[in-house]
Amino acid sequence: MKNNNYNFIVSGISEEVYNLTIQHLVQQYVQGATFCYDNSEKEDAINIRLQFFISDEKVSLNSDYENYSSYSFIKNKNDGKELKRLVSKEVVKLFNKIFNYISPWGILTGIRPTKLFHILYGEYKDFKKIRQILKEDYLLVDDSINTLENIFKIQLDTIPDLYTLNDTEVSIYIGIPFCPTKCAYCTFPAYQIRKNDERMKPFLDMLFEEIDLVFDIINEKGKDVTTIYFGGGTPTSLTAEDLEKVIVKIYSKINIAKLREITVEAGRPDTIDTEKLEVLKKYNVGRISVNPQSFNNVTLKAIGRIHSVEETIEKYYLSRDYIETINMDMIVGLPGEDSSDIKDTLENFAKLNPENITVHALSFKRASKMTKNKSRYPVASGKEAEKMLEMTKEWMKKYNYVPYYLYRQKNILVNMENIGYSKLGHINLYNIIIMEEVQTIVGIGCGASSKIIDKTGKIHGILNPKDPVSYSNYSTQINKKLELMKQYL
Numbered sequence: 219m220k221n222n223n224y225n226f227i228v229s230g231i232s233e234e235v236y237n238l239t240i241q242h243l244v245q246q247y248v249q250g251a252t253f254c255y256d257n258s259e260k261e262d263a264i265n266i267r268l269q270f271f272i273s274d275e276k277v278s279l280n281s282d283y284e285n286y287s288s289y290s291f292i293k294n295k296n297d298g299k300e301l302k303r304l305v306s307k308e309v310v311k312l313f314n315k316i317f318n319y320i321s322p323w324g325i326l327t328g329i330r331p332t333k334l335f336h337i338l339y340g341e342y343k344d345f346k347k348i349r350q351i352l353k354e355d356y357l358l359v360d361d362s363i364n365t366l367e368n369i370f371k372i373q374l375d376t377i378p379d380l381y382t383l384n385d386t387e388v389s390i391y392i393g394i395p396f397c398p399t400k401c402a403y404c405t406f407p408a409y410q411i412r413k414n415d416e417r418m419k420p421f422l423d424m425l426f427e428e429i430d431l432v433f434d435i436i437n438e439k440g441k442d443v444t445t446i447y448f449g450g451g452t453p454t455s456l457t458a459e460d461l462e463k464v465i466v467k468i469y470s471k472i473n474i475a476k477l478r479e480i481t482v483e484a485g486r487p488d489t490i491d492t493e494k495l496e497v498l499k500k501y502n503v504g505r506i507s508v509n510p511q512s513f514n515n516v517t518l519k520a521i522g523r524i525h526s527v528e529e530t531i532e533k534y535y536l537s538r539d540y541i542e543t544i545n546m547d548m549i550v551g552l553p554g555e556d557s558s559d560i561k562d563t564l565e566n567f568a569k570l571n572p573e574n575i576t577v578h579a580l581s582f583k584r585a586s587k588m589t590k591n592k593s594r595y596p597v598a599s600g601k602e603a604e605k606m607l608e609m610t611k612e613w614m615k616k617y618n619y620v621p622y623y624l625y626r627q628k629n630i631l632v633n634m635e636n637i638g639y640s641k642l643g644h645i646n647l648y649n650i651i652i653m654e655e656v657q658t659i660v661g662i663g664c665g666a667s668s669k670i671i672d673k674t675g676k677i678h679g680i681l682n683p684k685d686p687v688s689y690s691n692y693s694t695q696i697n698k699k700l701e702l703m704k705q706y707l
């Protein structure tokens with residue numbers, strides 16, 4: 219990776235069609251590169267020409283970078299996406315040379331590389347063929363292909379009816395938008411809860427109303443519920459009493475015998491207490507998160523989490539008596555942290571032995587406090603971040619955690635992924651379902667995203683209002699969602 223300014227002078231392809239694709243690809247190698255399509259050089263930049271020639275037979279790329287010249291044959295002229303794929307392939311081959319760095323994900327810029335594996339499996343049912351396509355057509359490195367294949371196999375072992383789940387069942391997401399404080403990196407629907415918060419009652423009233431509206435349709439369509447996931451925000455920001463009321467309300471609407479899993483994210487250790495854990499156990503909640511993010515008190519303070527490392531450990535052990543699967547989230551690349559902090563986090567994991575660990579790479583989300591005040595949050599270099607992520611991967615292997623879902627993020631330090639790990643027997647079904655987009659998920663509550671998958675596999679997405687006040691006033695988005703459900707469920 220280099221930090222010089224690069225300017226790519228592109229010709230032979232249409233700016234509108236290809237600009238975004240090439241920009242996404244270059245981000246894997248270098249930040250801040252520019253592109254121009256009018257043949258103009260930029261001062262103070264390394265100018266490199268990319269000259270494309272597209273004929274009926276092949277896509278060629280010539281460059282003034284070391285007199286580079288290369289091409290790929292067009293195999294299927296009727297495949298509308300092939301041209302874009304071949305342009306990307308030629309670009310990545312050249313960038314790999316210029317930056318002397320082999321991009322592990324090749325030409326893939328999307329956030330769900332495992333989805334491609336599922337699609338190719340549907341088409342070929344042949345691992346050797348899929349591996350060959352990923353290597354030759356998509357330029358993935360062996361390590362990435364192995365990871366995708368392993369995750370794919372674990373997902374199908376865990377949910378053998380993954381591809382037919384959508385025929386008779388749906389999954390449910392419940393968004394609770396409150397947290398004890400707002401973390402500096404976070405842009406989720408998460409509002410700091412106040413004492414006697416006047417937003418709570420209208421929010422809960424609307425939540426109950428929405429549960430009625432949504433389940434009227436689900437039940438009319440004769441669908442059962444596979445999984446329920448409470449997220450947010452921090453669902454355990456609710457009182458034990460309210461939490462119980464919400465779960466009871468949902469249970470009154472569904473055939474519990476068919477429900478395979480109920481997860482309550484919890485997350486913030488400072489919201490967990492015995493009363494809430496008793497409620498969760500009473501209603502068979504199988505998994506919660508007790509999230510450290512880091513085991514360094516200075517970091518926790520800097521990112522705006524008001525719990526301590528000691529409280530994380532205390533609440534983890536408290537939860538052990540009630541919950542079968544405990545997940546712990548960590549973030550690689552938090553401000554002020556380097557590989558010694560990751561070593562410390564991993565040593566703590568070794569002692570605590572949670573069933574699930576989710577490793578996130580720090581993402582600079584546009585609207586977060588951290589991004590708006592970047593200079594106040596110094597973070598490690600891309601190289602150090604890669605090293606830290608590698609440490610987590612090696613550790614997981616050593617301690618028998620398997621990766622079971624993976625997604626790539628935009629605006630991360632370097633080319634990094636978020637990976638969900640689990641001990642065998644504790645894999646979270648909902649995380650697989652949401653990642654692979656194989657089943658309708660109906661989102662209820664604040665900022666809840668619904669993805670309604672129709673009989674042809676097309677996804678109809680819609681988002682509930684993010685803030686509790688707009689949500690509580692009922693919204694056109696909720697009506698739109700109900701209409702989509704009526705039409706496509």
Ligand SMILES: C[S@@+](CC[C@H](N)C(=O)[O-])C[C@H]1O[C@@H](n2cnc3c(N)ncnc32)[C@H](O)[C@@H]1O
Nearest residue numbers: 403404406451452485486509547578579580581
């Ligand atoms: C929706 S949050 C909810 C979890 C819970 N409220 C908590 O904070 O413990 C899920 C996870 O996403 C991760 N996360 C949130 N914002 C992030 C960011 N900007 N970069 C990397 N990871 C992030 C954190 O690890 C967090 O635990």
Ligand code: SF4
Nearest residue numbers: 397400401404408451
């Ligand atoms: S507690 Fe979780 S959801 Fe709430 S602000 Fe922090 S990261 Fe976001």
